[in-house]
Amino acid sequence: MMKEKIKQLVKEKNAVILAHNYQPPEIQDIADLCGDSLELSIKASKTDAEIIVFCGVRFMAETASILCPGKTILLPVQDAGCPMADMVTPGALKKEKQRLGNIPVITYVNSTAAVKALSDICCTSANVIDVVKSTGAKEVLMTPDKNLAQYAASKTDVKIHLWKGFCPYHNTLTIEDVQKAKKNHPSALFMAHPECAPEILKMADAVESTSGMIRFAGESESQSFIVGTENGLLYPLSKAFPGKKFYPASEKMLCIDMKKIGLENIIESLENNSGEVKVSENMRKKAFRAVKRMIDLK
Ligand code: 13P
Ligand code: SF4
DSSP states (O other): OHHHHHHHHHHHTTEEEEEETTSOHHHHHHOSEEEOHHHHHHHHHHOOOSEEEEESOHHHHHHHHHHOTTSEEEOSSTTOOOGGGGGOOHHHHHHHHHHHOSOOEEEESSSOHHHHTTOSEEEOTTTHHHHHHHTOOSEEEEESBHHHHHHHHHHSSOEEEEOOBOOTTGGGOOHHHHHHHHHHSTTOEEEEOTTSOHHHHTTOSEEOOHHHHHHHHHHSSOSEEEEESOGGGHHHHHHHOTTSEEEESOTTOOOSGGGOOOHHHHHHHHHHTOSBOOOOHHHHHHHHHHHHHHHHTO
């Protein structure tokens, strides 16, 4: 019933529903596109729909607003945020830029528009290495995720100054959790997200973005996988490969913010255009450069 209503509203209003790979199953099932942060940004930049309903967290809707000033971007639940994005403020970043001198600032898309506006280029977990290399610099500052920065440093010759931010879910995964999962599932490959700590990534058979993990699981001959990311990813993995087995690396990896949107919120948002996310034009212009430079790398 609710699904039918959403379909009808999407058609009437010329809308598109984009959902992150961590969203609840019923949201992923009604979305026009599910994906990782990079895929969703690219899709947002290309769609000709008038309204984008973003089922994810605030920074994702803000990125869509930065890329598409003429469109209405709806975030069906207003307080769906990303705690990591709030770990860097524009004031603190300005100070650090001054301290380090004139080096490029790379900012993970999991950040506010105000922080993007102070950055040279954005990155996601899917393109971080290409982005670091694209600067041509010997030294860069990366915000806000220390784990993503350390991962990029391990894969390039660039000196990367860290910001001390982290994802409160990925960062809790411990060596003991992974050892236990490997002991329980000895033939499974271990996939980890680069938001996990360096000691975890060393234990991984593959380090990938969320969509990267879906591709890896499909291409691999292995029949079973331990999934080192937010557990919402288990749904699209099992849906894409019903014959394969997927096990969470830890039951603790559940992002509360990613589970806030329900079908009823999408209906309400589409009916009333409620939950609009609009980055002010002044800020948008400044943030656009960094986001567009990233999108254009693809
Ligand atoms: P992806 O871009 O890999 O989908 O990750 C987004 C995110 O929020 C990870 O915690
Ligand atoms: Fe932010 Fe972590 Fe949730 Fe991703 S999983 S949205 S990084 S808190």
